Amino acid sequence: MATEPIDKSQAAITTDDLWDLRADPGRLELLGKAWRALGSGARSAEGKINDAAKDVFSKEYWTGDTADSFNGYRKRLTADIERAAAWADNIGRTLDLTATTLRVQQGLLDDERDKLKSVPADTGTDTLTFRPETAGQTTLVNTAIRTAKEIRGRVDTVLEEKRRDLDFYREQFDLIAKQWKPRSVRMVNLNIGQGAGNSPGNDAGTDSEDIDNIAQAITDQNADIATIQEAFGHDMADLEEELESRTGDNWDLRYAEASSKYHADDDIPILGDIMNASFGNAVLVREGDVISGSEGTGNIKLDVEGSHVIDLPANQPGAGDHSIEDGEGRSAARTEVQINQR
Structure with a gap:
């Protein structure tokens, strides 16, 4: 198979390093695990509170206005604990899905970068300068750049969706934190x-x-x-x-x-x-x-x-x-x- 002759008229192509997301999916998975553990701990605490309350109220060890007031307070508290546990699980799943997305898309970017191995390139701090030797290599580089941008566009779309999800849960936790923050009367x-x-x-x-x-x-x-x-x-x-x-x-x-x-x-x-x-x-x-x-x-x-x-x-x-x-x-x-x- 004949090789294409070197064409010194081909211009250098400088671009950002589009093929490295600089992401850490493993860290996101660890954070997801921590959030799921938090959800599990919250459900355990909710169960202990409800079990103790059941022993007290089902046998009428405590009755009257103060008992009714406390029991209503307990129900509101445990309902919020249950919601917080569900949100923690959802955050864990969101982080896991984000990690999976980053891994898959980074794999696609690696494949695209491998196609350019034959093209001479200089590596800068945040950029790559390709020096194609043939018209075919120029086309190859431009195609790889275009494909990498499409992949990163999909990544950005998914990350934006996940960011909105996490912002929603952060707002919910802020509301619960405000609702149950320590209060004092001096x-x-x-x-x-x-x-x-x-x-x-x-x-x-x-x-x-x-x-x-x-x-x-x-x-x-x-x-x-x-x-x-x-x-x-x-x-x-x-x-x-x-x-x-x-x-x-x-x-x-x-x-x-x-x-x-x-x-x-x-x-x-x-x-x-x-x-x-x-x-x-x-x-x-x-x-x-x-x-x-x-x-x-x-x-x-x-x-x-x-x-x-x-x-x-x-x-x-x-x-x-x-x-x-x-x-x-x-x-x-x-x-x-x-x-x-x-």
């Missing part, structure tokens, strides 16, 4: 001591002019719930307003009276005093991502009012014999906080 308990030193001229404890500082202390703790002891009721509305101003959030105020007592005003002595001010406990609840609101459920009286007597200024209106019973009752405010469902 609570601060303050005895603000408005009953301490509550007599004319005595500036012990705190008073109405200290409400802004109390609000700032609660805000500094980033509290969601503030329970307040030894508070005058008329100051708690101001505290609620101050908290809302500082945080920009809505706060629910629940106040429960323990007793009524004389409130000596340190800021405006005598004129600012209140004879029978409501005195007790308050609960302030901030609405947010975790807490939807609150409702007062009662004031639990713990004992009877005392009979501590304090002296009043002689010119205090209604002072009578210049003394007043400053009995301080004992009670507890009961507040129910509503938590947003997941």
Whole structure:
């Protein structure tokens, strides 16, 4: 068979290295295996939760509102675990299919590259320069380039489809992660001591002019719930307003009276005093991502009012014999906080 004579007029052909996908199918298969193992582990966890719940609820070891609430929570949780397990399996299969596609198409590219073995070529960093010696070799190189581009086009189409699939599962996992992310409620308990030193001229404890500082202390703790002891009721509305101003959030105020007592005003002595001010406990609840609101459920009286007597200024209106019973009752405010469902 006669060989085609060398034709030095043939131009060099420089092209990207189209015949190497630079892919690692083996790594994708390992990742696919890891995702399938994750799915298997999730199903195992779901089974353990459901088995334990079955033992508890089928034999009525736990009943009532809290049991119903927990069981509903469990069903939502295990349903999401089941979905996550299915998605993990699907991701594993997607990675396996991607690996198979890359292997098959790389094999086709290798075959095409083998057809050019007889054509002299220089290898650059990312390019190949073919130096065909005959017109037939020029045609061979151009045909191989065109075929390689077609193969890579098919690869890109498949990879784009798989990328969209993986993006979908990533979005689903992000939604589940957001749904079940750890949540916390931060609570601060303050005895603000408005009953301490509550007599004319005595500036012990705190008073109405200290409400802004109390609000700032609660805000500094980033509290969601503030329970307040030894508070005058008329100051708690101001505290609620101050908290809302500082945080920009809505706060629910629940106040429960323990007793009524004389409130000596340190800021405006005598004129600012209140004879029978409501005195007790308050609960302030901030609405947010975790807490939807609150409702007062009662004031639990713990004992009877005392009979501590304090002296009043002689010119205090209604002072009578210049003394007043400053009995301080004992009670507890009961507040129910509503938590947003997941």
